[in-house]
Amino acid sequence: DQQVKQNSPSLSVQEGRISILNCDYTNSMFDYFLWYKKYPAEGPTFLISISSIKDKNEDGRFTVFLNKSAKHLSLHIVPSQPGDSAVYFCAATSEGYGNKLVFGAGTILRVKS
């Protein structure tokens, strides 16, 4: 039972354009969401997070949007840079879930120069 789904296995974007990565969840208990970036041979690194009391959080080129009614969140990267090419994981958690992270399967982002 996949509680967090990233339905796009890969995404290819031109440098300077916007990258939009999507994530859906099914468990209504989740109230905190995080995005991680992973380069080959490295562990995932935290990128940005959002609490369910917000619908948007911005950090530089990265913005996460949360639509609670649709149980959907998205990560926007503007402008995309070649160094953004990596695997992006969406993760969800809540205190009621013991703060365990539940990850999606990831989306491979390729930014072409």
Add this chain to the structure above:
Amino acid sequence: DAGVTQSPTHLIKTRGQQVTLRCSPKSGHDTVSWYQQALGQGPQFIFQYYEEEERQRGNFPDRFSGHQFPNYSSELNVNALLLGDSALYLCASSSGRIETQYFGPGTRLLVL
């Protein structure tokens, strides 16, 4: 600061064997979590250790066990290895907020 370190980086075992993976947390971190990442999937939570005790556990059988030492380092033990245990095993350390969780590079286990 070396961050989170894991050893070994790669390991090959055969079915039925036992394996021990090791993790040293980032300096100042007291909580260690272990994840299994199978090919093409996201990391899956195994368990979390804090103050040398298992605090949380994911949906993994008892063949998976762990330990945390007084210096906060941790071990993951897997008994009676199955082919399906082949995966990247990630260790993450944190202190307080979940955003502070740092992942190590992982140990890639291949079970033949």
